[in-house]
Amino acid sequence: MRREQGKRAVFTRRILLVGAAKAAVMGALGARLYQLQVVEGERFRTLADENRISVRLIPPPRGRLLDRFGEPIAANRLNWRAMLVAERTDDVGATLTTFSEIVPLTEADRARIERELRRRRRFVPVVVRDHLAWEEMARLEVNAPDLPGILTDVGQSRIYPGGEAFAHVIGYVAPPAEADLDGDPMLELPGIRVGRAGLERAHDRALRGRAGTVRLEVNAVGRVIRELAREEGTPGQDVTTSLDAGLQQFAAERIAEESAAAVVLDARNGEVMAMVSSPSFDPSLFDSGVSAAQWREWTTNRRAPLINKAIAGLYAPGSTFKMVVALAALEARVVSPGERIFCAGLTELGDAKFHCWRRGGHGWLDMREAIKQSCDCYFYEAAKRTGIDRIAAMSNRFGLGVEPAIELPGARPGLVPTRAWKRATQGVPWQQGETLVHGIGQGFIQTTPLQLAVMTARMVNGGRAIEPHLTRAIGGQLVRGARPEDWPMVGIPEAHLKLMRDAMGGVVNERGGTAWASRLPPDVGASMGGKTGTTQVRRITMAERERGLRRQQDLPYEWRHHALFVGFAPVENPVYACAVIIEHGGGGSAAAAPVARDIMAETLLRDPARRDSAPAPSLQVAAAERRER
The missing domain is CATH 3.30.1390 (Ribosomal Protein L30; Chain: A,)
Structure with missing residues (x-):
């Protein structure tokens, strides 16, 4: 009996222990269920919805780039x-x-x-x-x-109606690289494109827009069951540029056979009417993918089609720099406008001889005639009296040797040397002979065609320090002022500037001027002023000079001089400024001036700076007839 009672007691204790364990387990499960369903129920309902509902981004259409008259140049x-x-x-x-x-x-x-x-x-x-x-x-x-x-x-892809004529200014779009990822999840969408050069890159955020969203019901493995809701994104904003598409196309066609660049500005406010660089490339190829063969062709081409020569090509300005030297000499009061300096064909400094382009010299010349006939010996003397540091300071006031303000990526500041610059970079002092060389725009000095156009604009617009820009409006909102009074003055007396304008007018419109053969045709109804420039790309030896220089066209292409021209029109009331460079063109008067004449004639006939709408058909017909003649 006692043994049976003992067994019952053990069994009872075990039952109680098992029951207690079960109660503890059930209590724990109940507590956990309460926590999951009551305390954290809302959070888990959200997680369940997130597993069931997929939110995906919808890429918006990219904004367009328009010319000043609203014509699409990127769409x-x-x-x-x-x-x-x-x-x-x-x-x-x-x-x-x-x-x-x-x-x-x-x-x-x-x-x-x-x-x-x-x-x-x-x-x-x-x-x-x-x-x-x-x-x-x-x-x-x-x-x-x-x-x-x-x-x-x-989907959508980018097109460029103007093709190669606009490639360097507009740039192109391409799939985003690792460096382009800035936290915007839209950049990770398949097929998305970002601006990689030119205005496409400069205004990428505005053009990109804001992505929309679509809420989709999906199953456990992510397959779409149905669309629940959709919120459209914000399309990219249209960007209106200052370019005249017709003028841009004309300028590109005019220099198409050359390795060259040309820029046309509104001299009053800095708007870029045209900017072309040749040779060029098809920007649409980057959207669909550039083949390895095409890339090799571009990168091995010695004329560098991928480089925008207008803002990144560096060239000695040659004689187009002489007006800056003249203004520095006038400000320093080391030369007066009427002072006559004799040109015998060469200037001697110690044992060195510095030659004028005209063998036998020009004789006695004042400043106006020296600019008109582009006398080198006159400017050797003017530079020697002025000094390189004063010349450099004047150059900076006219936009040379300083970082350009234009919104295009890759614009280069060029170089205007000083005594301190040479000491810091080469560890040797400046030599006076180097000052003479820089007096005619040779030596260390380097400029871009855009900078030369800015220099000319500031010289003829009354001395206002305009900055070049391509953007007129973003999303319909103006971004830059168009009034001349919005720009500060460079601080040059009007009499000195008037002398420069008058001398440049003589270069083109008077016999003896170096660009007399490139004056505007009568049907344009206006005249152009300007200055030719020719820069050597190699040193001419004394032996070559003594036996007579060969004609440029008889030299190997790489040995020929660069040809430059800067100009403005109309002479009486300047509105437009331009700069043209023809690489290895031979001479400014023979190669660059005729190109500038044709581009300026087209500009005046179209007159985009004075018009708010596209040119009338009658004007376009007149321009076509003139080109055919």
């Missing part, structure tokens, strides 16, 4: 694409083979498609071909029953 077009959903076909290889018989696929295309199929889930679409032509789309639709898994999609 968008529909981009038809063929996509492949692997789970909808039993044989991916057979589908791709059939596809390639309708729309050709390269080996590189097949390799890319297979690589993406391995990386993605079978229900995720993979791009087979984009930028399909309408005929290709039609063939795919007709053969749709034979193409299981193939579906068509439409």
